[in-house]
Amino acid sequence: MAEITFLEALRQGLWEEMERDERVFILGEDVGIYGGAFKVTEGFVKRFGEARVIDTPISEAAIVGAAAGAAHMGMRPVAEMQFIDFISCAYDMLTNYVATARYRAGLSTPIVVRGPCGGYVRGGPFHSQNPEAAFFHTPGLKIVYPATARDAKGLIKSAIRDDDPVLYLEHKWLYRRIKEQLPEGEEVLTPIGEARLAREGKDLSIVTYGATVWKALEAAEALQQQDGVSVEILDLRTLLPLDDAAIMRTVKQTNKVLIVHEDTRTGGVAGEIAARINEQAFEWLDGPIMRVTAHDVPLPYAPTLEDYVLPQTDDIVKAARWLAAY
């Protein structure tokens, strides 16, 4: 059983689905011979040919729209955004055309749109975005955001098999930093819509996803050791639809909740989660639902600035300590 990176797990998941189902194909910028900007599809064109691994023009709206058209015809396209920041160019196509297709017109549109997201890598305002909030508001889309290598694989496979359009967000800071042993030959499928309990605890819950799952785990360790505070961590994995049951379960368990995300604060996903907890578990709260997020600014690339703007492990420690003492 080999230890593989997050990126390799994602790659394996894609590969396995391409092998399993000939309706699956990939399209995007430089996904062919180059293997994608981060080499997620390296070797694919050699194995599957140019008809199933298509280098497209620089046209995100066309990439997503063409994927939708192919999906209507029964294909299972996986569209890559070179950086997820460029999905903004396909915003109309994804929210207006793709997401509404089933509802307004009974059209099946099983596409996956995936791409590298997230900061902590000095990428600056246009190569570090977390686009989930922009699409979280769109009935008809699903959004998944793995934090572990296993889920990177399990969610890409589930996303491809899902009958609804799925936005698959892969954090580039995790690509090569996260490693995990994945059993060979096992079919890894992470169910869409189910959160994962990343750590059990009893004093306080952290609800989070993506890269900050790892920062929260570090923080929890520190809090356990320094303060004796026991932190439970819920890794959402799927943002749309949210796993309300898992969220309420942990809130009712610890009665205090910190929501952590890397994205900016105003209008971020944490707001919705806070509202839902309030609506569904108000009486269980022993303190305010608090948020640890990025500051409300475009993300600068200078290390000093990026570190300041993004939430860090230490911020989570301080926030959790404050809340635990509430």
Added chain:
Amino acid sequence: MAEITFLEALRQGLWEEMERDERVFILGEDVGIYGGAFKVTEGFVKRFGEARVIDTPISEAAIVGAAAGAAHMGMRPVAEMQFIDFISCAYDMLTNYVATARYRAGLSTPIVVRGPCGGYVRGGPFHSQNPEAAFFHTPGLKIVYPATARDAKGLIKSAIRDDDPVLYLEHKWLYRRIKEQLPEGEEVLTPIGEARLAREGKDLSIVTYGATVWKALEAAEALQQQDGVSVEILDLRTLLPLDDAAIMRTVKQTNKVLIVHEDTRTGGVAGEIAARINEQAFEWLDGPIMRVTAHDVPLPYAPTLEDYVLPQTDDIVKAARWLAAY
């Protein structure tokens, strides 16, 4: 003192700013001789000429981008989206280029992007949208959303004078339905960032904006008469930046809060407001912060369906009654 419609008030505000400041100009689809799809700019081209009232190609990204370029040069462009639903085509331009321009590059970009939004008019999924949630998440933008004729005028004038880019949302259901006496000759300027107390009350607060301000007022009247419940209503007017002070003031006054918006629920603006109240006034809450919103579906146009999906006065009454009794 004549009674004028919401639309006429907006028109006057635009007109006055065009008269006052020659840097102000209008661009958009059919804004010239046609006067815009809803006739907001009727007569403008005659008065101000084709150089200041520009009929553009059907190119929302170009409209917003060109406005930005002109604004860099010291102009004060007002860009019309024929329906605000089409702003999705300029999503990248507005969020990535315009909103970040000052921060990343020190560029001044005082543009106004305005257009008819909202439902209750059988417009269907692509002529009824409330786009605020998509842009609410964007540091660098301001969003205003008037509910009254006075604010329609006061906010367009303030938006044009503001040094930051402003998204001005005008609800088409209010265009001709809402009338108000506005003193002639008075300079009406609604400050951006300040909410308006639309009704005083003591038992429960409704925080809302746009068309649902009027539904909330109707509901409050019914609750007063039928239940003796006294409802306070805060009309946000500006969504970005939110007037936290006004929100917390009303929460601390009534200790119960219902957030109402016409937009869909998940990822809507109400989530952020709920989170902020929770963070800033948790101890003052005597009941959960509750939301009345549209259902999470694309908006259908059949009257029966639209009425079902959108929040109605009666829904607000029932929700407020439930909360008052909590």
Added chain:
Amino acid sequence: MTSRAIPATEPSQPAIPADLSRGQLLEIYRYLRLTRTLEERLTALYRQSKVIGGLFRSLGQEGESVASAYALERGRHRDILSPLIRNLGSLLVMGAKPVEILRQYMAKADGPTRGRDTNVHFNDLELGYLGQISHLGDMFPVMAGITLTFKMRGEPRVGLVYIGDGGTSTGTFHEGLNFAAVQRCPLVVIGEYNHWAYSTPAEKQFGVKDLAEKAKGYGIPAVTVDGNDVFAVYAASKHAVERARRGKGVHFIEVKTYRRKGHAEHDDQHYVPPGELERWARENDPIDRYVKQLLRSEWVKEGDLAEIDASVGEEVDRATDVCADERLPEPASALPGVYADPPAADTLWFRRV
């Protein structure tokens, strides 16, 4: 499709162009007449406030809609087109039924979208039509993907997509057309130069005289035809469709025509230069011209056409009768079908208290 067996012409008559048979001539006439009659009925219903939302007429453009669609192979799982609001005729050719159009415009429960999306925004992918969404240009990428699939699977199928003179200014038109051109998708584009985009004349929409010039930037062949000449549009479309089917890639056809009604029924067209509408109506109505050609060449008899007129009138009456008083959708039917899974959106709490 039909009537191939009937000899196309009597020996003494001029040959029917484009290999059309007499039966096909009548069938085309039927679609033209049906389009106009159905739209007139819709106008009447609109005036009675029975239409929900806007009403978009194709008056003067029936010819290009019908003739271009008629060039496709129709039937289950054959060619696919994506119409615009003004391509009612194309929809009818592909097999959409008048009663569906009426139900759709009146938001009936049994209409094709069950009251969800407006006017002609509906589809039947088996029959071969994919309704547009409002955002102009967006169907180009989608049709690129559909025809890419035909190519990937080696299916001898073709796609056809319409765009207005105004719609060519959108970014998605450009991205989708370029994508299809590079991939050599079997896609035919009908560019409708009808002089107006809402109130905006073509000169304010682009800097070229002919839409066909836009094709040059994509490396695809283009042709400009008289859009009100049914035969010309049919012949050009047939050629392009066959070429696409043979694997030669995208083809652009510009049809010069004129939008004789306003953008929608509420538009009073005050921006139109005086006399222009009348001139087009008098001199260049596509149905009038078609009829004149048929009769002058004696391909058909007046009686044949009168018979069709009557049968179309009856069909539209019948369709109206069937659905005029049908019910609107049940309110709670608004919730299912946002996703395949979960099957329905939640009923919000305040509807349950």
Added chain:
Amino acid sequence: MTSRAIPATEPSQPAIPADLSRGQLLEIYRYLRLTRTLEERLTALYRQSKVIGGLFRSLGQEGESVASAYALERGRHRDILSPLIRNLGSLLVMGAKPVEILRQYMAKADGPTRGRDTNVHFNDLELGYLGQISHLGDMFPVMAGITLTFKMRGEPRVGLVYIGDGGTSTGTFHEGLNFAAVQRCPLVVIGEYNHWAYSTPAEKQFGVKDLAEKAKGYGIPAVTVDGNDVFAVYAASKHAVERARRGKGVHFIEVKTYRRKGHAEHDDQHYVPPGELERWARENDPIDRYVKQLLRSEWVKEGDLAEIDASVGEEVDRATDVCADERLPEPASALPGVYADPPAADTLWFRRV
């Protein structure tokens, strides 16, 4: 700009093309050399991990960048251009300083964006350059708006915007160019056919052979020139700029060139056919060609060039020395300037507990 007084040529020499003076020839040479030397320095700094983020080279494209920008009127409040990542030369011509570029690439506190946006994404609108954002094509609408303003105000100013072969596939390129064409904005477009968009060859990007063909869809004139011939690019740009200044609208210039380094420094270019890079380097380096022309025609002497080389080397050394050890921005300096008002974003609560 400079040296107009010096007679352009000695009587015995061939005339210098395009009305350039000897001083201007040397000035152009200086910018070419400065571009290359500065980029070589950046590469060294990149290898030392001192550059934050990617490094994008313009090796082989210095000629078209410098020559096109050189055709503009420079100085405060004159012409404005919008460069891409590979137009370092254009930036330098417009007056950006090497130390600014170095600071910017190293994310220094005193760099033009104070550590906020990456590489050459910065601007000085007074000097006349507007940095791009990453999203390709977006500068077209913006430059349309800038040049529209020139026109509205009757200012005799011109804009110039660059686009890569790949970038022309974007919707914003299309929308912005069409908008500018219809409005007859004083805008010059430099289309850089450098054979690659990242790893994607031009044939997979569009169906035309020359980028110039794309201009036909916008009704604007276009010309294709040898992008590695400084004189050709300068002459074409000068013509287009003057035409735009005279109110004749948009002009498209395609420069055929070659991207000799990878997309960014990390790209090993394994997708490039063997020998191609070497051939371009050997036979078609724009600086080599320029130097050869200058010397062969005896417009300048080798010594003049060597002197410039030395002074450029010194300038880059000095600039490096000045900023190499400068500090990065203060963390809390991340908050101000999102809006004009409020002046700074809030410090979040967890930073204050």
